[in-house]
Amino acid sequence: QLVESGGGFAQSGGSLRLSCVASGFTFSTYSMNWVRQAPGKGLEWVSYISSSSSTIYYADSVKGRFTISRDNAKNSLFLHLASLRDDDTAVYYCARETAGQDPWGQGTLVTVSS
Amino acid sequence: QSALTQPASVSGSPGQSITISCTGTSSDVGGYVSWYQQHPGKAPKLMIYDVSSRPSGVSNRFSGSKSGNTASLTISGLQAEDEAVYYCSSYTRSTTLRYVFGIGTKVTVL
Numbered sequence: 538q539l540v541e542s543g544g545g546f547a548q549s550g551g552s553l554r555l556s557c558v559a560s561g562f563t564f565s566t567y568s569m570n571w572v573r574q575a576p577g578k579g580l581e582w583v584s585y586i587s588s589s590s591s592t593i594y595y596a597d598s599v600k601g602r603f604t605i606s607r608d609n610a611k612n613s614l615f616l617h618l619a620s621l622r623d624d625d626t627a628v629y630y631c632a633r634e635t636a637g638q639d640p641w642g643q644g645t646l647v648t649v650s651s
Numbered sequence: 652q653s654a655l656t657q658p659a660s661v662s663g664s665p666g667q668s669i670t671i672s673c674t675g676t677s678s679d680v681g682g683y684v685s686w687y688q689q690h691p692g693k694a695p696k697l698m699i700y701d702v703s704s705r706p707s708g709v710s711n712r713f714s715g716s717k718s719g720n721t722a723s724l725t726i727s728g729l730q731a732e733d734e735a736v737y738y739c740s741s742y743t744r745s746t747t748l749r750y751v752f753g754i755g756t757k758v759t760v761l
Contacts, residue, residue, distance in 0.1 A: 570750070572695075579654065580687070580695065580738055582750035594748040630694055637685035637700035637740070644694055 544645030557614040557631030565609035568634040573627035621649045655753035662759040673722040673739030684722040687738045734760045
């Protein structure tokens with residue numbers, strides 16, 4: 538199970554930190570992803586982190602603004618969002634990477650307003 | 652990065668079979684493909700991975716295939732509960748990793 542938190546309202550240019558707590562599996566052995574979905578829109582991959590944090594990737598749309606990290610001792614995944622823009626408004630999901638992305642958390646809504 | 656191409660909508664009557672296509676390039680759909688089901692207000696759920704494999708617990712009414720750069724999801728014996736949006740997904744992994752999703756296909760059970 539994956540449970541996200543930390544979403545809310547932020548002003549353009551502001552920042553937020555999202556968290557995702559994992560349970561029911563050995564978190565430290567899995568790579569993880571963040572995927573977002575703007576209101577009424579499709580899915581957009583945001584970022585990937587390997588099990589040991591040695592490999593990290595970002596979508597071009599968030600590179601240089603978002604930072605992914607994890608704490609395996611606390612079964613937790615994080616996404617720090619900075620320099621927020623209106624088009625970052627979305628539900629942010631964390632997802633475990635297996636042969637696909639499974640499972641997904643319930644999502645946390647980030648609303649950016651100028 | 653371009654999204655994978657899917658039809659906006661597909662419909663069928665209960666009991667019928669429908670197929671959703673997903674077209675990309677040799678760099679993405681040419682390799683790994685997965686499919687996700689999303690009901691309104693819910694998180695996506697993995698339905699197919701590695702083109703044609705089903706996770707434990709997913710009905711065998713769902714099947715996946717691929718020909719060239721086009722992947723397909725077939726739902727057999729369509730049921731009311733299958734009404735949802737379906738997304739295909741793939742990735743490229745060369746110098747970097749890039750996941751890409753399709754635009755989503757709304758399946759309507761008539």
